[in-house]
Amino acid sequence: MSTPPGTWTPIDPLAEALHFLRMNGVFYTRSEFTAPWGLELPRFEHCLMFHLMTSGQGFLELNSGATYSLHPGDFALIPHGTGHRLKSETGAICSPLFDLPREAVSPRYEILRHGGGLAPATMICGAVRFDHPAAQKFIQLLPPIIHLEATRSSYGEAMSDTLRLMAAEARTLRPGGETIITRLADILVIQAIRAWMEHDPVAQTGWLGALRDRHIGRAIMLIQRDPARDWSVASLASTVGMSRSGFAARFTEMVGESVMRYVVEWRMHCALSDLKDQNVSVATVAARYGYQSEAAFSRTFKRVIGMTPGSV
Numbered sequence: 001m002s003t004p005p006g007t008w009t010p011i012d013p014l015a016e017a018l019h020f021l022r023m024n025g026v027f028y029t030r031s032e033f034t035a036p037w038g039l040e041l042p043r044f045e046h047c048l049m050f051h052l053m054t055s056g057q058g059f060l061e062l063n064s065g066a067t068y069s070l071h072p073g074d075f076a077l078i079p080h081g082t083g084h085r086l087k088s089e090t091g092a093i094c095s096p097l098f099d100l101p102r103e104a105v106s107p108r109y110e111i112l113r114h115g116g117g118l119a120p121a122t123m124i125c126g127a128v129r130f131d132h133p134a135a136q137k138f139i140q141l142l143p144p145i146i147h148l149e150a151t152r153s154s155y156g157e158a159m160s161d162t163l164r165l166m167a168a169e170a171r172t173l174r175p176g177g178e179t180i181i182t183r184l185a186d187i188l189v190i191q192a193i194r195a196w197m198e199h200d201p202v203a204q205t206g207w208l209g210a211l212r213d214r215h216i217g218r219a220i221m222l223i224q225r226d227p228a229r230d231w232s233v234a235s236l237a238s239t240v241g242m243s244r245s246g247f248a249a250r251f252t253e254m255v256g257e258s259v260m261r262y263v264v265e266w267r268m269h270c271a272l273s274d275l276k277d278q279n280v281s282v283a284t285v286a287a288r289y290g291y292q293s294e295a296a297f298s299r300t301f302k303r304v305i306g307m308t309p310g311s312v
Helices: 013-018 135-139 156-171 177-199 206-211 216-225 233-240 244-255 259-277 282-288 294-305
Strands: 023-034 038-041 048-055 058-062 067-070 075-078 084-087 102-106 109-115 120-130 146-148
Touching (some): 023 177, 048 177, 075 177, 102 177, 109 177, 120 135, 120 156, 120 177, 135 206, 146 177, 206 216, 206 244, 216 233, 216 244, 233 244, 259 282, 259 294, 282 294
Parallel strands (some): 023 109
Antiparallel strands (some): 023 120, 038 084, 048 075, 048 120, 058 067, 058 084, 102 109
């Protein structure tokens, strides 16, 4: 049944923003350190990196110079995959990650041992990426680091329970333990992002703030859930109960780009996902998103994505 024009169906902005965040793990590592120790992590393109301190203590240093202390139960998420350093003390020498020997437990899980033989510390580290290219729009809004301290309960009991369970699995790697750790790691990443969205004022502005708006939030949901529909400014405005001009101006003000540009960009990112994940032709995808001409689709795709659909 269609929704009558102007009728408001409440949106959970957290659920809507997280709708496309389906992850693929690149790698997960159990790191066993003894002081003094230091680790230099390179940039990982299109990945989020995370670190969970399970025992001992250490420091995380960003390239900007910002330093964060890590204690048992602390969780740090580096949303943009930027290079950074982990160390036992602020002056410790750091070794490049890929210069150190690692023990492969499974294709995506390994154990790293490093340090000078003194005070021990253990961490669970990893890098994940999102399957849906449209998720990058959301990831770009995240801060350089999301640092959740175990001594603060602001991120809730559910996340605390996940952290404790993951730390317990890491202490004694039993059969199947690496599978449990990798699944819990994926959950922790989503929980960390959700905690940031719930508590950081920055998450109340821009695209995320627009999701909370009575009219613009519903329009975004409609576009994202049905990108192949022949949307126009007028049809969207009518559906959410606004005038065409008022809707267009408010959308641009809140989202930072025009309605139709948003529609086209979202559509092309969805097409990119289809071409990458499904065994379909360019012509099939072009028709799926309402293009009568494969050439017209290809021109739009290249303008938005930066490559031809045939090269995906």
